[in-house]
Amino acid sequence: MINMYEVSETNKMIEHENLDVRTITLGISLLDCIDSDLEKLNCKIYDRITTVAKDLVSTGQDIEKEFGIPIVNKRISITPVSLIGAAACRKPEDYVTIARTLDRAAEQVGVNFIGGYTALVSKGMTKSDEYLIRSIPQALSETERVCSSINVGSTKTGINMDAVRLCGKIVKDTAEATKERDSLGCAKLVVFCNAPDDNPFMAGAFLGVTETDAVINVGVSGPGVVKKALEKVRGKGFEELCETIKKTAFKVTRVGQLVAGEASERMGIPFGIVDLSLAPTPAVGDSVAEILEEIGLERVGAPGTTAALAMLNDQVKKGGVMASSYVGGLSGAFIPVSEDQGMIDAVQAGSLTLEKLEAMTCVCSVGLDMIAIPGRTPASTISGIIADEMAIGMVNQKTTAVRLIPVIGKDVGETAQFGGLLGYAPVIPVNGFGCEAFVNRNGRIPAPIHSFKN
């Protein structure tokens, strides 16, 4: 039988170490909503989402109460809208009507974000994909809850540089369209390489076409719990360090698995995956950077950071995999700058640079995340940064992503405020040398060879 120490350990994690389930994300397929009449399409989408997800929030709240575990977000991911809207949308503005419908549906069911305003263009871009991408700045400036993503590359197809070039412009235009709010729109726009079909985390969540009608995916969290556990093994060897991370990740993930199973059973919707991610928040004691510092770095960004992060990421997976029946999504340590107090401090102290962040993304999920850059950064430079990050994903057969915020009107030394879980970020310097001629080449970077590995 459960004893008092075990009960108090669990409750201490919840009350003092920010243990929570970060998100229950309900994936909803909209494939059978497709209609060539735009108005009918919008009606069908609204009805589908508000029917399937009507109990999502209340179910989440019941589970929270019964088990005493906070579930921070209840969210929805949908089939990429470029597929759903292709038959009806003849111009970018048509897509914006779908974004508004999604926003209304999300508000109606009470979720804070809905992801899937997405185009998958890793090899080529249809006219419809392009309309969707071009509609993103307007869509994100006119809606509150819609999240957008674009998959521009994969290990199998290479990188679609035409899409990368367009994305640089779209990121810049989105920043411009939401400049009154520190270019907040860009916080809801992710550019991917090897985007997963079952990611529960925003802003990059969408429900891939390989998925079923509706599915429950859960994202766990718990950087604070890992940090606290590591405080007890200060000065000890790597063996003990790794064991501690694994055991802690196991415990955290088991909670996610439990919540996923309960939600699935109560809603009568199949369970998909648990995403084993260490997802930080701006709250004190809920930081991945603090774990790295606990491991032994004076500040994140110092030499040794990439190695420490590689180890952390791997141990989290090793511990988490056994705790869950199905693992998927992004599964790794997230290193968003604005959403992690330790990362913010490291940038402000001059320890963490864009280049070091890029190196860190080689060994963990998910990419250059929530990084504020000067608003005057040219679109071609943003495309260059995206291309670099996509290349890391393509060559290493992993998911990488870019969520940069060129904060219009702000420069290095200033701070962008996004609010809530999105936090705030000091504007980080970007290499001033250009890459326009590279980015302006047409076509795509071919897929890499996968023998002769070095």
Added chain:
Amino acid sequence: MKKCIVTVLGKDTVGIIARVCTYLAENGINILDISQTIVQGYFNMMMIVDVTDLKKDFTTVCDEMEQLGEEIGVNIRCQREEIFEKMHRL
């Protein structure tokens, strides 16, 4: 059997167990196990209880116990057992 764990934490005072047990009895909740300690004047109790024959909604019981805790001046949590079972048992 549907089990849940009741934890009570706070400054020690007269009648904590009595009031918690009265509430449980009134609601048809059977106590299976109790462990309790007092460290430096702080009262710490864990009960394993059976909620199979509960007449009310379980979430209502959670709310009412929390409220009872506020009245007594201690912190009372009522959680389904599975969260501990899952985390600490293979």
